Amino acid sequence: MEHTKFEKIALIGIGLIGSSLARVIRRNDLADHIVVATRSAETLSDAQALGLGDSYTTSNAEAVADADLVIVSVPVGSSAAVAEDIAAHLKPGAIVTDVGSTKASVIEQMRPHMPVGVHFIPGHPIAGTERSGPSAGFAELFEGRWCILTPLEGTDPDALERLTRFWQACGSTVEAMDPAHHDMVLAIVSHLPHIIAYNIVGTADDLEAVTKSEVIKYSASGFRDFTRLAASDPTMWRDVCLHNRDAILEMLSRFSEDLASLQRAIRWGDGDKLFDLFSRTRAVRRSIVEAGQDVDAVDFGRQATRLPGE
Numbered sequence: 001m002e003h004t005k006f007e008k009i010a011l012i013g014i015g016l017i018g019s020s021l022a023r024v025i026r027r028n029d030l031a032d033h034i035v036v037a038t039r040s041a042e043t044l045s046d047a048q049a050l051g052l053g054d055s056y057t058t059s060n061a062e063a064v065a066d067a068d069l070v071i072v073s074v075p076v077g078s079s080a081a082v083a084e085d086i087a088a089h090l091k092p093g094a095i096v097t098d099v100g101s102t103k104a105s106v107i108e109q110m111r112p113h114m115p116v117g118v119h120f121i122p123g124h125p126i127a128g129t130e131r132s133g134p135s136a137g138f139a140e141l142f143e144g145r146w147c148i149l150t151p152l153e154g155t156d157p158d159a160l161e162r163l164t165r166f167w168q169a170c171g172s173t174v175e176a177m178d179p180a181h182h183d184m185v186l187a188i189v190s191h192l193p194h195i196i197a198y199n200i201v202g203t204a205d206d207l208e209a210v211t212k213s214e215v216i217k218y219s220a221s222g223f224r225d226f227t228r229l230a231a232s233d234p235t236m237w238r239d240v241c242l243h244n245r246d247a248i249l250e251m252l253s254r255f256s257e258d259l260a261s262l263q264r265a266i267r268w269g270d271g272d273k274l275f276d277l278f279s280r281t282r283a284v285r286r287s288i289v290e291a292g293q294d295v296d297a298v299d300f301g302r303q304a305t306r307l308p309g310e
């Protein structure tokens, strides 16, 4: 594909997302050289053992020297620190992007550090699993998934086109969105489901004294699905909650109102209300499946979401 290959791609952060990128970049021949950078020497040596890059460093600054594409894949709360590390070492004309689950906060943290002549284009692949670390990644992660880019005003169209082609070459469909809108949409479709999962599994865990064995023994599919989400990386999700605070609080307050109304229907035996809601929600699921967004039907998706030991 014309103009898709980069000379040198710097991957800052080599967890689930960074290592999946490393694998797909290698498999699809999207770079002549992949340089891997991460903060801890231990993670770096894991990445090296997996053969994820062509060179390795614990210095973010060293990694970006001569790179024409820099992809920051760290928990969103570390975005400012990474931007500070790399700012003075970026090659003029380089594209800097990220994969963070929140966008307004990442922009606020990184934009002030970006030098003139460097193209900063924030992004977010809507693809992941509950696993983390360099061994968790796989080359197919982004296949058939959306990647949202939130370009800033005045973004160079050629740089945007190059980054769009990069994500397409990873198997994704790219869409541009306003950062505030992204944060609101993701709050309801991704952040709230994780918070609800953390909460319900926590509630069950608090009942431990009475139900310890029952929670495990009878964990039917409903509860099991929540435990998968609630097994997601604590640092990553702490940062998402702290950095998409307003949108999450807005969605949580709507959620609490609706939950109170559901609680009331149960208390007063309002079967019609329950039936109407459950019919409406069943139609939502059907439209997702019809739109081909039912990832459970995709083989690698099923594999990726298996519990450890399954």
Ligand SMILES: NC(=O)C1=CN([C@@H]2O[C@H](COP(=O)(O)OP(=O)(O)OC[C@H]3O[C@@H](n4cnc5c(N)ncnc54)[C@H](O)[C@@H]3O)[C@@H](O)[C@H]2O)C=CC1
Binding pocket: 012, 013, 014, 015, 016, 017, 018, 037, 038, 039, 040, 043, 060, 073, 074, 075, 076, 078, 081, 082, 099, 100, 101, 102, 124, 125, 126, 127, 128, 129, 130, 131, 132, 133, 134, 233, 236, 240
């Ligand atoms: N896990 C998921 O399902 C998805 C995650 N994301 C976003 O991708 C980003 C990365 O997430 P994962 O890969 O899942 O996390 P991870 O925990 O698997 O990996 C994070 C990596 O960042 C490194 N790191 C942390 N601080 C650093 C610093 N200051 N300098 C250099 N490296 C640093 C860690 O050592 C680790 O290698 C997060 O912003 C997350 O919100 C986006 C889509 C899906």
Ligand SMILES: O=C(O)C(=O)Cc1ccc(O)cc1
Binding pocket: 100, 101, 125, 126, 127, 128, 129, 130, 190, 229
């Ligand atoms: O594991 C799951 O079900 C996910 O929802 C993965 C995920 C987590 C965070 C994102 O920003 C995007 C995708």
